[in-house]
Amino acid sequence: MARKISMRQAINEALDQEMARDPSVFVMGEDIVGGAGGMGEIDAWGGVLGVTKGLNAKYPGRLLDTPLSESAYIGAAVGAAACGMRPVAELMFLDFMGVCFDQIFNQAAKFRYMFGGKAETPVVIRAMVGAGFRAAAQHSQMLTPLFVHIPGLKVVCPSNAYDAKGLLIQSIRDNDPVIFCEHKNLYGEETDVPAESYAIPFGEANVVRDGKHATIVTYGMMVHRAMEAAATLAKQGVECEVIDLRTLSPIDWDTVIDSAERTGHVVCVDEAHPRCSIAADVSAMITQECFKALKGPIQMVTAPHTPVPFSPVLEDLYIPSADAIAKAVKKSMAH
Amino acid sequence: MTAPNSTAGIFPLDKPGLLKAYRTMRTIREFEECLHAEFAKGDIPGFVHLYAGEEAAGTGIMMHLEDKDRIASTHRGHGHCIAKGVDTSGMMAEIYGKSSGSCRGKGGSMHIADLSKGMMGANGILGAGAPLVCGAGLAAKFRGDGGVAISFVGDGASNQGTFLESLNLAAVWNLPVIFVVENNGYAESTSRDYAVAVDSFVDRAAGFGLPGVTVDGLDFFAVYEAAGEIIKRAREGGGPALLECKMIRMYGHFEGDQQTYRAKGELDDIRANKDCLKMFTQRVMEAGVISRGELDAIDREVVVEIQDASAFAKAAPLPTAADLTTDVYVNY
Numbered sequence: 001m002a003r004k005i006s007m008r009q010a011i012n013e014a015l016d017q018e019m020a021r022d023p024s025v026f027v028m029g030e031d032i033v034g035g036a037g038g039m040g041e042i043d044a045w046g047g048v049l050g051v052t053k054g055l056n057a058k059y060p061g062r063l064l065d066t067p068l069s070e071s072a073y074i075g076a077a078v079g080a081a082a083c084g085m086r087p088v089a090e091l092m093f094l095d096f097m098g099v100c101f102d103q104i105f106n107q108a109a110k111f112r113y114m115f116g117g118k119a120e121t122p123v124v125i126r127a128m129v130g131a132g133f134r135a136a137a138q139h140s141q142m143l144t145p146l147f148v149h150i151p152g153l154k155v156v157c158p159s160n161a162y163d164a165k166g167l168l169i170q171s172i173r174d175n176d177p178v179i180f181c182e183h184k185n186l187y188g189e190e191t192d193v194p195a196e197s198y199a200i201p202f203g204e205a206n207v208v209r210d211g212k213h214a215t216i217v218t219y220g221m222m223v224h225r226a227m228e229a230a231a232t233l234a235k236q237g238v239e240c241e242v243i244d245l246r247t248l249s250p251i252d253w254d255t256v257i258d259s260a261e262r263t264g265h266v267v268c269v270d271e272a273h274p275r276c277s278i279a280a281d282v283s284a285m286i287t288q289e290c291f292k293a294l295k296g297p298i299q300m301v302t303a304p305h306t307p308v309p310f311s312p313v314l315e316d317l318y319i320p321s322a323d324a325i326a327k328a329v330k331k332s333m334a335h
Numbered sequence: 336m337t338a339p340n341s342t343a344g345i346f347p348l349d350k351p352g353l354l355k356a357y358r359t360m361r362t363i364r365e366f367e368e369c370l371h372a373e374f375a376k377g378d379i380p381g382f383v384h385l386y387a388g389e390e391a392a393g394t395g396i397m398m399h400l401e402d403k404d405r406i407a408s409t410h411r412g413h414g415h416c417i418a419k420g421v422d423t424s425g426m427m428a429e430i431y432g433k434s435s436g437s438c439r440g441k442g443g444s445m446h447i448a449d450l451s452k453g454m455m456g457a458n459g460i461l462g463a464g465a466p467l468v469c470g471a472g473l474a475a476k477f478r479g480d481g482g483v484a485i486s487f488v489g490d491g492a493s494n495q496g497t498f499l500e501s502l503n504l505a506a507v508w509n510l511p512v513i514f515v516v517e518n519n520g521y522a523e524s525t526s527r528d529y530a531v532a533v534d535s536f537v538d539r540a541a542g543f544g545l546p547g548v549t550v551d552g553l554d555f556f557a558v559y560e561a562a563g564e565i566i567k568r569a570r571e572g573g574g575p576a577l578l579e580c581k582m583i584r585m586y587g588h589f590e591g592d593q594q595t596y597r598a599k600g601e602l603d604d605i606r607a608n609k610d611c612l613k614m615f616t617q618r619v620m621e622a623g624v625i626s627r628g629e630l631d632a633i634d635r636e637v638v639v640e641i642q643d644a645s646a647f648a649k650a651a652p653l654p655t656a657a658d659l660t661t662d663v664y665v666n667y
Contacts, residue, residue, distance in 0.1 A: 075466020116439030117662035
């Protein structure tokens with residue numbers, strides 16, 4: 001039975017249902033219980049934005065508040081995964097990966113290959129991503145491209161509550177390390193979400209709007225901006241197909257290429273910086289695979305090549321807008 | 336001639352235990368000396384860091400472990416692998432980059448692992464194993480299987496944040512984890528005295544609320560007894576501890592290292608007076624519990640084992656182009 005719940009609740013529900021299903025699943029991170037003080041039981045915070053609230057009472061001993069030691073506890077999650085557990089480690093803000101990147105990209109990502117296919121590291125690292133929260137340069141980045149670049153990692157970035165639940169359940173059941181990116185501005189967004197457990201397979205993009213004139217390829221928060229742009233353009237007679245990638249590694253090339261071949265006009269939208277971004281990656285692949293189908297140059301709409309600014313007026317300019325996406329579609333179609 | 340069997344009151348191990356320890360140390364030495372010779376011929380690709388001279392430490396600790404116990408090793412990992420029961424032929428083939436290697440030739444000397452033996456990998460990133468064993472210890476604690484996990488670092492990697500953070504994490508979570516500092520006096524070429532401000536690593540442990548003990552890492556029996564105590568304590572829920580083993584490196588940081596940073600006569604002194612294998616032999620023979628003949632018999636078997644491993648590695652097939660892109664993901 002589906003009901004409208006927020007992405008925050010959907011993530012909590014995914015964790016809840018997987019912990020109930022599998023005793024090897026546990027959750028660790030800074031303040032995920034929170035406010036426990038000397039008592040060790042009360043989840044005053046339940047995560048800095050309340051995502052894990054209520055789980056501690058239900059699964060005592062399986063939610064571990066960690067010291068502020070990202071290298072140690074992300075590494076511990078990786079080590080526990082290599083020993084048969086299924087840890088879900090919360091890194092709070094993905095920006096903090098700079099502190100513990102070695103444990104992610106040199107350890108977790110490489111075990112299987114370095115050890116000749118004999119290791120499985122089923123760890124999930126959840127973290128908040130994205131700008132618009134007035135959190136400035138070290139708490140707002142969209143660092144997905146850094147992780148997509150690393151062989152051995154899977155990278156997920158849902159745009160809504162339904163996908164967040166199904167993709168997180170898949171992430172926990174998956175036997176490879178997964179970086180699960182939660183856009184902090186989407187926690188309150190509500191969609192219809194089934195109460196029962198379900199998994200969404202990786203590598204399957206979601207076509208969230210059909211259209212024949214142009215293709216917009218994006219993920220995360222930018223799906224909403226792309227849908228705004230598509231609605232505006234539709235009033236002007238331009239029908240855009242909007243593709244929500246959902247998982248960035250693996251990525252659903254078939255859906256992207258198929259759409260590009262049909263429309264001939266492609267706009268790649270990414271909240272990350274322009275260089276070596278998901279947008280650049282998708283642009284390059286489309287150019288290689290269906291150059292002859294293109295009727296105009298592929299356009300990229302991304303954040304600028306700057307850190308995320310603090311001042312709200314600057315941050316709003318930093319984030320790719322629906323208007324910029326609509327303009328990019330028109331620019332491609334002018335050819 | 337076979338020496339009498341009783342070791343009671345003289346050694347903390349029975350005679351089969353002593354013979355096993357000797358065989359392990361002798362196997363490590365033979366393995367490393369074989370690599371030393373073969374590397375000089377130019378047939379081994381990449382970097383090789385030898386554990387020769389440090390055998391008493393790894394062996395004295397690993398004698399207390401079972402397959403369910405996990406270790407995370409260092410770049411100098413061959414000795415830890417052998418002492419934890421990893422097959423020497425598979426290791427040798429791995430070091431030659433062959434598809435019959437422990438890791439199908441994809442890891443090499445610095446990444447040999449055998450998870451079925453509890454060996455979570457040699458590691459090319461110094462200090463990286465310390466957080467990993469916190470996870471292994473956490474897994475053992477969740478399962479309640481009495482397992483322990485041991486992280487090895489050198490004196491150099493003991494300066495890494497990962498190591499120091501892990502001391503704290505293991506202490507606050509009361510994990511069954513042992514941190515072994517293999518203090519061989521050099522971080523590559525940089526001396527321990529230059530790079531570590533405290534006089535004793537035990538002081539570092541104390542700073543994080545862990546008990547610590549320093550032993551002569553050349554003395555197998557000192558290591559064995561100290562490790563036995565802290566491992567038993569960890570198994571019983573008593574929490575983590577640090578063990579500093581003061582030891583020497585018989586070769587350079589890597590094979591080919593000219594060791595120009597050493598004092599004059601240092602290597603001669605090591606060979607003559609600080610060889611842990613000779614010290615062990617002398618102790619057990621003087622006590623009259625093991626005869627020269629018994630040790631020689633082990634030596635002969637070990638030489639054959641390592642010769643066979645070397646021959647296996649040289650004859651083993653190379654990986655093929657198809658192997659390049661496999662083993663990245665479980666599924667993708």
